[in-house]
Amino acid sequence: MTAKTTAQTLMNPAAPDSECAALGAAMMDRWAMAKLIQTVTMGDFFDERNRLIYGAIEAVSERSGASIDAVMVKEELRRRTLGSGDKKQTELDAVGGGDYLAKCVDLCVSYHNVEQHARYVREASLERQIFQQINITAEDPSSQQ
Numbered sequence: 001m002t003a004k005t006t007a008q009t010l011m012n013p014a015a016p017d018s019e020c021a022a023l024g025a026a027m028m029d030r031w032a033m034a035k036l037i038q039t040v041t042m043g044d045f046f047d048e049r050n051r052l053i054y055g056a057i058e059a060v061s062e063r064s065g066a067s068i069d070a071v072m073v074k075e076e077l078r079r080r081t082l083g084s085g086d087k088k089q090t091e092l093d094a095v096g097g098g099d100y101l102a103k104c105v106d107l108c109v110s111y112h113n114v115e116q117h118a119r120y121v122r123e124a125s126l127e128r129q130i131f132q133q134i135n136i137t138a139e140d141p142s143s144q145q
Helices: 003-011 016-026 030-039 048-064 070-079 091-095 097-107 111-139
Strands: none
Touching (some): 016 111, 030 048, 070 091, 070 097, 091 097
16 A cells, blocks of 8 residues: 555545445345435445445435335436436446446345444544545634634
């Protein structure tokens, strides 16, 4: 690990496997989905792909009111688009297709662990917010509130 990579990691704490596993759990069980939505928000996810998946899970949950699965999330992502003109793509393409959704489900050994994974995601998000505020203050001390 280089010094630059170490500094980047310290400035941007993340829990990539927990992000993916928590989403996988939500696609496996309605209780896990509810726990995830109670614990984190879309903005807590560091990986843009995971933010998109979380948004799709929320949308399917609100619309269906029933248990959801990876197929329903995949279809929701396929319907949503990003960009415009020649740069337009589906959110499914942006996350890496069904393979990435399958990876998230595979990472989830048990949906019963969703609360711990969600806590890891939330804690990493809070650490990023703290580092961001420290950087703002260091650049402009008069910005302290």
